[in-house]
Amino acid sequence: MEDQLLCCEVDSIRRAYQDVNLLNDRVLHTMLKAEETYLPSPNYFKCVQKEIVPKMRKIVATWMLEVCEEQKCEEEVFPLAMNYLDRFLSVEATRKTRLQLLGATCMFLASKMKETVPLTAEKLCIYTDNSVQPGELLQMELLVLNKLKWDLASVTPHDFIEHFLSKLKIYPSTKQILRKHAQTFVALCATDVNFIASPPSMVAAGSVVAAVQGLYLKSQDASLSSQNLTNFLSQVIRSDPDCLRSCQEQIESLLESSLRQAQQLSSSTETKRVDEDVDLSCTPTDVRDINI
Numbered sequence: 001m002e003d004q005l006l007c008c009e010v011d012s013i014r015r016a017y018q019d020v021n022l023l024n025d026r027v028l029h030t031m032l033k034a035e036e037t038y039l040p041s042p043n044y045f046k047c048v049q050k051e052i053v054p055k056m057r058k059i060v061a062t063w064m065l066e067v068c069e070e071q072k073c074e075e076e077v078f079p080l081a082m083n084y085l086d087r088f089l090s091v092e093a094t095r096k097t098r099l100q101l102l103g104a105t106c107m108f109l110a111s112k113m114k115e116t117v118p119l120t121a122e123k124l125c126i127y128t129d130n131s132v133q134p135g136e137l138l139q140m141e142l143l144v145l146n147k148l149k150w151d152l153a154s155v156t157p158h159d160f161i162e163h164f165l166s167k168l169k170i171y172p173s174t175k176q177i178l179r180k181h182a183q184t185f186v187a188l189c190a191t192d193v194n195f196i197a198s199p200p201s202m203v204a205a206g207s208v209v210a211a212v213q214g215l216y217l218k219s220q221d222a223s224l225s226s227q228n229l230t231n232f233l234s235q236v237i238r239s240d241p242d243c244l245r246s247c248q249e250q251i252e253s254l255l256e257s258s259l260r261q262a263q264q265l266s267s268s269t270e271t272k273r274v275d276e277d278v279d280l281s282c283t284p285t286d287v288r289d290i291n292i
Helices: 025-038 054-070 077-089 096-114 121-127 134-147 158-166 172-190 200-214 226-236 241-281
Strands: none
Touching (some): 025 158, 054 121, 077 096, 096 121, 172 200, 172 241, 200 241
16 A cells, blocks of 8 residues: 555635526526616715725725735625725715725625635734734624624626637637636726726626637637627627726726736836835945044
């Protein structure tokens, strides 16, 4: 009998096989009907909130995305958490000093909904530099649940991506890359206030079209050209092709601006590092030259 390694060296999550029945048109049509129910108010900054402005939402959304990425959360967690945050802010005036607490609470709830091993309250508090205590987070959790009427089964763009990909004639390996790119676009859209009022199906379809164009898959199949794919997916989600095309262009523009900001931040950081190195290389001031 050969020796076998009985210990588990790598923690792996057991996943169920994909149920093809969940990708049929009946399920898709049900989600299209339900998605409007979970849309936040697009003008809550003017009508509900007195202290919070779009820039603050952008800051806390970027922080939430970084936490989810560092903790290797499921792709659905971040967009779902942002849906909770926007729905809460649509009905409850919140002080700006409690916005990070709200963001942590929304991640806490979304993680419970989508993760096999959810984020703990203690871990999330560490990411706030302990400005939030576990007790505060648990109290806020009850408030969020109450304001959302305990309805946490929100329809998000991620729910539509697999439906759209299943309808495209592409290789499995290509589909995996396309899925990852589309998920990245969805996360990017969740950080931007301009997509608050966009239906999840529209964001998902626009992300898929943008991903196909970015990967130059249109050269492999005529059906994947921008016009053909836009017309096809607009029929699937029962939307106007021009609206979907506009959404795709918004996503591509958002990507360009995000990349530009990242490059500027990287160059400024590099410049600062070089300046610090120059300062360190200078000859130290003689003690006798200092006038005390």
